[in-house]
Structures are given as C-alpha cells and as structure tokens.
Amino acid sequence: MTSNSNMATTDLNLSCLCGNVTGTLRDAGSATGDHVICHCSDCRRFAHLLDQDARILDSNGGTALFQTRCARLWIRTGRDDLRCVHLTDKPTLRWYAACCRTPMFNSYATGRVPYLTAFVANLDSDRRAQVLGPPVSLLFAEEATGDVGKVSKFSMPRFILRFVLRMAKDIIGGDRRRSPLFEPQSLRPISPPRRLEASDTKIP
Numbered sequence: 001m002t003s004n005s006n007m008a009t010t011d012l013n014l015s016c017l018c019g020n021v022t023g024t025l026r027d028a029g030s031a032t033g034d035h036v037i038c039h040c041s042d043c044r045r046f047a048h049l050l051d052q053d054a055r056i057l058d059s060n061g062g063t064a065l066f067q068t069r070c071a072r073l074w075i076r077t078g079r080d081d082l083r084c085v086h087l088t089d090k091p092t093l094r095w096y097a098a099c100c101r102t103p104m105f106n107s108y109a110t111g112r113v114p115y116l117t118a119f120v121a122n123l124d125s126d127r128r129a130q131v132l133g134p135p136v137s138l139l140f141a142e143e144a145t146g147d148v149g150k151v152s153k154f155s156m157p158r159f160i161l162r163f164v165l166r167m168a169k170d171i172i173g174g175d176r177r178r179s180p181l182f183e184p185q186s187l188r189p190i191s192p193p194r195r196l197e198a199s200d201t202k203i204p
C-alpha cells in the first residue's frame with residue numbers, strides 16, 4: 001500500500017484482501033484509540049465463518065482490533081461491497097467485504113451508539129505496529145484457546161471510560177452522522193444486517 005502526501009503520520013491505509021475495499025483510518029495513534037486483542041468466541045467464530053482463521057487469529061485464538069471513533073474511518077473504494085451480520089442476538093454488528101470475505105469492522109447495531117472497531121490485519125502492514133503501538137488490553141482472556149497471561153495498560157474502569165468518552169464526543173460533536181457504515185439521517189446500517197443461526201458454519 002502506498003501513502004499519499006497529505007496523510008498524517010498516524011493515518012493508516014486499509015484494504016480488504018482483494019484490494020476492492022480500500023480506505024484510511026485517520027488518527028490511529030495510541031493516544032486516541034485502543035489496540036486490543038479480543039479472545040471472545042464470537043470474534044473467533046466470525047473469522048472462522050469467513051475462512052480467515054489463519055490470517056486473523058493469533059496462536060491463542062485472539063483477534064487484533066483497534067477501537068476508535070466512527071468518523072475516523074474513510075472508505076475510498078468498494079463501500080457498496082460491505083455487508084454486515086449479527087452472530088447472536090447481541091447488538092454487535094460484524095462487517096465484512098463481500099468481494100473476498102475479509103472481516104473488516106465491528107460496530108453497534110445502529111449508528112446511535114457510535115464506536116468503530118477495525119481489524120488490525122487489514123491495516124498497512126509496514127506501519128501499523130509503529131502507529132498503533134502494542135496492545136493495551138487482552139479482552140476476554142478467559143475465552144482464549146491458550147494461556148495469554150495479562151496485559152493491561154489501563155485499569156478496566158479507565159479503559160471503559162476511554163471507550164465511553166470517544167462515544168460521547170461522537171454524539172455531542174455530531175460525528176456519529178459521519179460514519180461511512182451508517183446512513184447519516186436514520187443512522188441505520190448502509191447494508192441490511194443479516195442474523196446468522198447458531199448452526200451456520202459459513203458466511204457465503
């Protein structure tokens with residue numbers, strides 16, 4: 001991936017596997033977002049449903065994610081090929097690129113609750129380690145497939161506060177209407193969500 005000249009040093013380009021969906025995650029530095037590894041079984045199942053275990057999951061079944069503000073995502077190409085599913089009756093919406101079945105983002109069910117989680121595997125591989133910094137937290141370590149130990153730069157209350165403050169800024173400042181994943185007025189997802197069954201083993 002190439003950088004263009006007006007990119008800030010904390011901007012990271014992103015792409016699905018086939019290169020159809022491209023964009024930029026702006027301001028992806030560790031001061032304003034959180035690089036985490038999630039070991040929850042839902043994250044693991046999402047990678048598995050798209051046959052991307054090897055690319056997405058680490059040796060303990062963890063998924064590297066970057067939690068940031070919704071309007072920091074800019075989709076340059078392929079927005080029409082984004083699809084979303086609910087894996088369970090929880091409100092988490094899982095986004096993927098239908099062109100090549102790449103897991104892309106997690107969000108809330110509607111844009112009313114604005115947060116964006118990007119899959120680190122899709123971010124510029126030459127620069128992401130330097131820009132994101134090391135993981136600040138291992139989430140759902142008890143669901144990991146191995147012993148992951150403990151990484152926690154912030155206490156859990158402080159970590160949650162960071163998340164809530166980012167959302168509050170997006171609600172108060174109006175940025176939740178600037179997410180590329182939701183319609184600006186209705187705050188509905190740009191693609192109608194599908195709800196998978198527990199028995200589903202594949203997202204086609």
Ligand SMILES: [Zn+2]
Pocket residue numbers: 016017018019020021097098099100101102
């Ligand atoms: Zn693709």
Ligand SMILES: [Zn+2]
Pocket residue numbers: 038039040041042043044
């Ligand atoms: Zn998870």
